[in-house]
Amino acid sequence: MSQSTFDDDDLFGEAAAETRAEVEDHLRAARAELPDPDAVWETDADNVLGALNGLKSALDVGDAVESVRSAKKAYVLGERADAFEDADDLKAEIEELEELVADIEAAAEEVASLTGAVPAIRGALQDAADDGDDE
Numbered sequence: 001m002s003q004s005t006f007d008d009d010d011l012f013g014e015a016a017a018e019t020r021a022e023v024e025d026h027l028r029a030a031r032a033e034l035p036d037p038d039a040v041w042e043t044d045a046d047n048v049l050g051a052l053n054g055l056k057s058a059l060d061v062g063d064a065v066e067s068v069r070s071a072k073k074a075y076v077l078g079e080r081a082d083a084f085e086d087a088d089d090l091k092a093e094i095e096e097l098e099e100l101v102a103d104i105e106a107a108a109e110e111v112a113s114l115t116g117a118v119p120a121i122r123g124a125l126q127d128a129a130d131d132g133d134d135e
Helices: 008-033 037-041 048-058 064-080 088-134
Strands: none
Touching: 008 064, 008 088, 037 048, 048 088, 064 088
């Protein structure tokens, strides 16, 4: 049977390793929630509105935002406790995922706006064409 150790340095080292693993787990979860690149690029839609609706669905980041947030919380805790010997890779990955998620969310908002605008434009163009036929 191994003897338990309660040495502060050993416990701190274990806690630091666990914190790093927690950050890495959250980052993996965030990456797993990101949209499939092919789903964002390819479409089977018959018209622009169908393509936009498909793209809007494809741009759903799911729980990636919460996973990145959890990773950053654990990272900040570890960083402030000076628990990491070298965490530049974690910091860079968190920043990269934050930026990517923000870009995807911004694109989704633009697509949602177009999803509302395109049918209105089509309707206005049809009305204009009908008015031209009446003359």
